[in-house]
Amino acid sequence: MINHDDEQEPPYLYPDYVGTRLRAPVRPLVRLPPGSHDFPAPFFPREVGKLEFDLTRQHAGEPLGERIIVTGRVLDSDGRPVRQTVVEVWQANAAGRYLDQDDQHKAPLDPNFAGAGRCLTDDQGRYRFVTIKPGAYPWTNHLNAWRPAHVHFSLFGQHFRSRLVTQMYFPGDPLMPHDPILQSIPDPAGRERLVSRWDQETTVPQWALGYQWDIVLRGSEATPFEDEHR
């Protein structure tokens, strides 16, 4: 079987990203027959609240930072919208700090920002979050290493094999060419697909900048012929 994703997906071992060196598997992965993992994604065992899409309204006051809207469509690789699927996001605050006890970056926490949200896609596969633009932050991968601003995304799609955890970046960020996590994707076109697009239509006058970012999940491997025999 040819894996068309190979140039698009990062390898497990990418030594420039130091964290991969002791965690990437070194034994060959065992390829399972097509269709063996086409079972549907499970029912998400938690209700998604109507306001969870808005990361700026989870506390008494509003968070500091540049208010943004992040929206787009979730599609499968056949171009069909993935409807009613859970999209989860988490991110640093405007100062580049996560509300996580392990984040020791000396930047202030924001009492009005937890940095996590969830929503369901609509019948066109559309998702929408209101949040603030996350700050860049330093990490210890190499000397003077800084992560470009990003929002983490987690998606289920329709099948076990469509599961995706990834990161969305912002256009024009000068840190992107220096970030080994983004640069681990071999194909420049693949890296480009993780960068959102500022969009005038999405931008709301006097209120928030808008970014568009579409996500494509792996579809089922089963051919229609195989489906008929299930």
Next chain:
Amino acid sequence: MSLPVTPSQTVGPFFGVGLPFEGSENVVPAERDAAIRIQGQVIDGKGDPVPDALLEIWEPSVGFGRCRTDAEGAFHVVAAKPKAGGPGGAPEAPHLNVTVFARGLLRHLVTRIYFPDEATANADDPVLKLVEPERRPTLIAKECGNVLHFDIRLQGTSETVFFVI
């Protein structure tokens, strides 16, 4: 039409604010009769615990659970042993599907937890048969009192078998 898929990126170290939720480690309610506690450790290529991994358990038609590792790399989930049989009626032994996310994993890993009291079914399992015999034990949980034990070794000589799906 075939659209290129969106590439994967690591879950990073700070997913704790976004992904786990209260009770998310229970695939089935802990008080259910058939509930089994499965615990273990995620270990890196040097033998050190991985304190920032997230495991997800997928049981088709049963449920879903997720658990992050603690400072010792330890996790536990509560699941139920599924029935034998895979998609399309393939005669697979009972197993749980597991995805592993962690800082340092640019893509998630996929593995399976098989059950130690299913020796006959395991011997006939078409997926276990694809695995070199000496590596098969990495996919079978160990009985440990009332709980099952399943370690995930990301790298090295006793590395857990991971799958491409």
